[in-house]
Amino acid sequence: MSRGVVKFNPAFRQVNRSKHRYRVMKGSAGSGKSVNVAQDFIMKLSDPTYKGANLLVVRKVDATHRNSTFAELQAAINRIFGDEAEEYWEVRQSPLMLRSKVTGNQIIFRGVNDARDREKLKSITFTKGKLTWIWIEEATEVMESDIDILDDRLRGILPNSNLYYQMTLTFNPVSATHFIKGKYFDIEHPDVLTHHSTYLNNRFIDEAYHRRMMMRKERDPEGYKIYGEGEWGETGGLILSNYTVHDFDTSHERFDVMTHGQDFGFNHANAILTVGFKDGELFVCHEIYVHEKDTGEIIQMAEGKLDKRFRMPCDSAEPDRIKTWKKAGYRAYPVKKEPGSVKAQIDFLKKHKIHIHPDCVNTLKEISQWKWKFDPKKNIYLDEPVDFFDDAMAALRYSIEDMRRGSSIAFE
Template sequence: MIMEMTIKRKIRWNPIFKPVNECRKRYRVLKGSAGSGKSVNIAQDYIKKLSDPRYEGANLLVVRKVEETNRDSTFAELEAAINRMFGDYAPKVWRITRNPLQMECLITGNRIIFRGMSDARQREKVKSITFKRGKLTWIWVEEATELAEQDIDILDDRLRGELPNPNLYYQITLTFNPVSATHWIKGKYFDVVHPDIFTHHSTYLDNRFIDEAYHRRMMLRKERDPEGYRVYGLGEWGELGGLILTNYEVCDFDTSFPCFDRMTYGQDFGFNHANAILTVGFKDDEIFICDEIYVYEKDTSEVIQLAEQKGLSKKIIMYCDSAEPDRIKMWRQAGYRAYPVKKEPGSVKAQIDWLKQHKIYIHPRCVNTIKEIQQWKWKKDERTNTYVDEPVEFLDDAMAALRYSIEGMRRGPSVSILK
C-alpha cells in the first residue's frame, strides 16, 4: 500500500523512455546527450521494479569503471529516486548504507550493490558476487564508454542460471554519452540487428524537466562548437575527423615510480570547470598517464587535501597554469614543488606537436582523461569546411594538464618553468 500510494503521487516520467522501461531484452543500450534524463529514468525504473513484490528475488549490480565514482553518480541517483517515490516513508521501504555502498528493499528483500572494473582485483570481486536471497538479475553500467569490451563480457557472464521467479529476466543496461564513432559499443550494439538487443536514443530536447538555463547553454555550445554540439547536445556519435591526438592506447600498466625514467604532475586549475591533475611518467621516449584527480567546485585547499589523501609526492615537480599565481603559491606553501608553465605565442600548438611525436599510454582508472582525449578536436571553419590549428576550448581540462606535464621534457628543466 505504501508503494502504490507514493509512486503514483511523486514520480515523474519522460514519455520517451516508456519503451525503455517496458523492454525485457537482454541488452538495453541507451545512448544520449548530456541532460537527456536517461540516468534519472533508469534509476527510477530500477527502484520501482525492485520495490515491487512481483519482482521478488531480483538484485541489481551497478557498475562504473572506477568504483568510487558511484558514490556521487549512480548511488546518488538511486537514493534520489527512492526519496521522490516514497517521501517520508522511504526509511520504511529501503535500508541505505554508505559504507559499503548498498541498498536493500525492506518489502521484497531485493538488493543493490556497487562495483568498479578498473583493475584485475575489482574484476575478480565482480566474479564472486552472491546474494543471500534471489540472484543477480540486472546490471546497470553507467558511463559505459569508460569500460573495455572485455569488462562488459565479464559482467554479461554473471547473468546465467535458472531464475526463481517467472516474472524475472536477465538484463544488462548501458547508459552513456556517445564519443568516437570508432568506439566498440557502436559496432557491438548499434551496427547490428539482433533480437536480444534494444537500443535507444535521447537528447536534452526530449527531457521535459530540463531548465531554460541549460537550453541556453546548449545553444551557446551549438554556436561555438557545432561538432561538439552534435555529440553533447544531440547525442550523436563523434566524427572521426579533427581529432587532435590518436596516438594513444588505454591499457593496464605498473604505475609505481621506479618503472619510469621521470615523473611529473600537470595541473589545470578550475572550479566551475574541472580542476585536473595528472600524474605522468616518461619511459623510453613514451608517455604514461598513470593517475588523475578531476574534481568540480573545490577550492584550492580542498584540492590540496585530495592530493595529500591520494599520496601525491612533494618531491615531484608540478607544472601548473601560470594564470593562477595565488593558487600556485598555496601549493608551494603546502610543500609541493609547484611552478607556472611559460605561455608564449604558439606554445599550445608546440605542446600538441610534441605530444603527437610520442606514444601515449593511459591507465584505465583515468576515466576523465580518456573521455577528453576521445573528443579533443581542432576547431572547424564552417565556411571552408576545414580544420584550423586551434583546439576547441571545451571539456579540455585534463588535456591542458597533460600539455603542462610535458614541459620539463619538451623544453628542458632549465627553461620550462618560471622560478
C-alpha cells in the first residue's frame, strides 16, 4: 500500500493559506487553478482540524460537474491517497457526492442555470457540520445575483473555532466590463484576496501546451491576452451565442439524421463531432478531441465510439487522411470549400438552435471563445473568424454542410 504523491504549484501557496472570505482567482487557461483548488479542498476536508466543514461546488450548468470539478476532485483524492483512496474517501455517483471517511466532511455539486437549480440551493443540508466553503468554477458564467445568494448561505455560528466561511472563485478573465472585476478587483477590502496566475507559473504543463499558446499569441492576440496572460480582455465579436448546454438522450433513433464531422489536426486538435438533427435543431452528442495523434491512433480511439453508418464530412485539405478513414470503414469524404462557404455555414449555424451535451467539454470551450477577427485600425470586426482554437468549430461547420445545401443525401 502506498500513499500517492501530491505536488502543489508554489504560485498558489498564498491563496491556499488564505482565510479571506473571498478568494478570487483569475488566470490564463492551464495555469493550474482547478487542480490546485481541488487538491487544496481535499487536503483540508480530510484534515480533522476542519471537522464540520463542507464544500459546495457550483458551476452554471449542473451537468458539467461530472467531467470537470468532480473528476478533478476525484483525481486529487487519488493523487493524495494513492492505493488507499477508498479507505479515506467515499465516492457517490448519483447524485454526485464525495465524503471523507475520516472527518465526515462532504462535497456536493450544484448548478445555477434556472429556477429549478435555484430551488435546489435552498435545501442544502449536511449530515455533519455546516456549509462553510463554496467553490464557483468558471465564475464568469454565473450571475451576480446567484453569487450573492450563495454568499448569503455562509452565515451563522460555526461548530468549531478552526472553521471559517469562504467563497473561492476560479475563472478566465473574459471581459474587463465583467461584474467580477468591479466587485472584487477594483476595490481593496480586507475580506477579499485576489490572485493572478498564468500557464507560465504552472510547473506541470507540457511543452506542447507552450507551443500552442505561442501559436495563439500570433494568430489571436486578443484571445491570448485572456487565455494566455490571464488579463482582462474583451468578449466582443463572439460568433455563436445560440447554444445551450444540458444533458440529453444521444441515441440515434431519436434524431431525424445523425452525422460525424471531422477537422484534421496534429499540432492543432483533431476534432470529430457526432451531431444529431431534430426538428431543425442541432445536438452535439459526442466529441473526440486530441492533439499530436496520428490517423491510426485516432481510428483506434474511435473504435466502438463512432458509428460507421453515419456520413463523415471532413476537412478537404488532407485527402490521404480521408483515404485512411475510408479504408477503416468510415463514410469519410471531403467538404467542398468555396469562397464564402465559411460565412454561409456560420449563417446556417446561427439560424438553428444548438444543444451541446455536457461531455463535449472541448466543443464548449471553443464555442464560448469563437470570435470574429478584429481590425484595430478600423476598430471593426471582420467577416472572418479568428483562425485559432477553432477545430471543433470546423468539425461543426462540416457536419451541417449536407443539410445546408439541402442535399437529400443527408437523410440517407
